[in-house]
Amino acid sequence: MTNPALARRLLDVIEHDVLPLTRAGVAAGNKVFGAAILRKADLSLIIAATNREMENPLWHGEISCLNAFYAETPGPTEDLIFLSTHEPCTMCMSAITWAGFDNYAYLFSHEDSRDGFSIPHDLRIMEELYGLPPGGYRRRNAFFTARSIAEISGSDPALADRRATITAEYAALSKAYQRGKAANAIPLN
Known part of the structure; x- marks a missing residue:
């Protein structure tokens, strides 16, 4: 099911909250991955974070976001949306699951990470550890539902243009x- 209003808000958070943190993170040598947590009820932002692998190789954008969330005032995760700039790796999917989130949304797929960002590790790990082909995990399962922002956007041309603009910003950061x-x-840099 499409939800252009939700997609618009998710893109707002990536562009205005996550992307500025990611610019600083990339300048410090970190990868381009970031995340945020929003309330389902009103789509208000709770926390945004970015990759901090230069401090600890486990602090992917999603892990940094979860750490920041739990350092502040965590609430029931079933009332929240987990947003990731890039489709989470298996470690981050597990962390999101263990934290109790029943969902996550992402802008860039694993294939985008491999092909557009030259970071193939997510797909290689899934293939080597679990024998999964690209895109082979179940995005709807007993723990969570994962959806791309493109899927949530539907065919709205304004949202497609907005995704393209944000994609260009991330492409420049990826080159850096x-x-x-x-x-x-x-x-695994």
Whole structure:
């Protein structure tokens, strides 16, 4: 089911809350992944965060967001939306699940991470550990429902244009990350 109002809000949060943090994170040598948590009831932002792998290789954008959420005033996760800029890796999917979220939304797919951002590790790990082909995990399962923002947007041309604008910003950040990644000590950079 499409929900253009929800898609618009998710794009707002990525553009105005996550992206500025990610710019600073990439400047410090981190990857381009970020996340946020919103309330389902009114779509208000609770917390936004970005990748902090230069501090700890486990602090992906989603893990950083969950850490920040639990450091503040966590509430019942069934009342919340988990938003990720990129489709979460298996570690982050597990963390989102263990934290009790029944959902997550993402802008870029695993294939986008591999093909557009030159970060193929998510798909390689799923294939090597679980024998899953690209896109092979169940996005609707007993724990959560995962949806892309494109799916939530439907065919709304204004939202497609907005996604394209944000994609261009992330592509530029990805190029900056790729230029500097050899100088950092992140495993699987």
